[in-house]
Amino acid sequence: MIPQPLEDLMKTLSKVPGFGRRSAQRAALHLLTHKDHLQKLQADLATVMRDTKTCTTCNSIALHDPCHICTDTKRHNNTLCIVEEVADLWAIERSGAFRGQYYVLGGLLSAIDGIGPDEIGVPKILSRLVNSEFSEVILALSASMDGQTTAHLIASKIKPLGIEVTTLAKGLPMGAEIDYMDEGTLSFALQGRRGV
Ligand SMILES: [Zn+2]
Incomplete structure (x- = not known):
């Protein structure tokens, strides 16, 4: 019933994170009934394919x-911040609070998905750190189980190099009300308390 080219488009769209079969169908039908959007999308995809690159040093998209x-000489070359995704790098850049270098893992360790240290580039991180100016590595990974497993593994490989390894503070978000916080967050916030 559905024309094959449209079926193929829906199949491709449904592989995009956050898109299931139904949203892929909605998007495909929207594009077909709004040809101007379809043409703009076609042009944007061609431009993105042609003009963006993956940085071979940090794995960011630029x-x-x-x-x-990586080439900004005004940034600090002694601090490396390790993040999971390019979007995490962008979020930290938006904060304006970090002026060092980055490494994007592109995923987290996951036994179920068969993602090991090589897949997230641990050997590449170590070769970047050996005989470098880096004196601190910040593990800016999510507070999930996979995030913490990944952080432990990376920290255990980096510490023997004599480089300090730190993680982001865990605790109350800005504007948080204490009685709305879950026990885990409150417990981390208490452990991470500091003088005022
Ligand atoms: Zn880079």
Whole structure:
């Protein structure tokens, strides 16, 4: 009943994170009934394919390889921040609170999905750190089980190099009300308390 080219488009769209079969169908039908959007999407996809690169140093996505962060001489070359995804790098950059270098893992360790240290580039991180100016590695990974497993593994490989390894503070988000916090968050916030 559904024309094959449309079926193929829906199948491709349904592989996009956050898109199930139904949302892929909605998006495909929307594009077919709004040809201007379809043409713009076609042009944007071609431009993105042509003009963006993965930085071979940090794995971020940028206009050039190496990217503008890796080549910025005004940034601190002694601190490396390790994040899971490019979106995490962008979020930390938006905060304006970090002026060091980055490494994007592209995933977390996962026994179920067969993702081991090699898949997230642990050997690449270590070769970047050996004989470098880096004196601190910040593990800015999520507080999930996989995030913490990954952080422990990376920390255990980096510490023998004599480089300090730190993680982000865990605790109350800005504007949080204490009686709305879950026990885990409150417990971390108490452990991470500091003088005022
Ligand atoms: Zn880079």
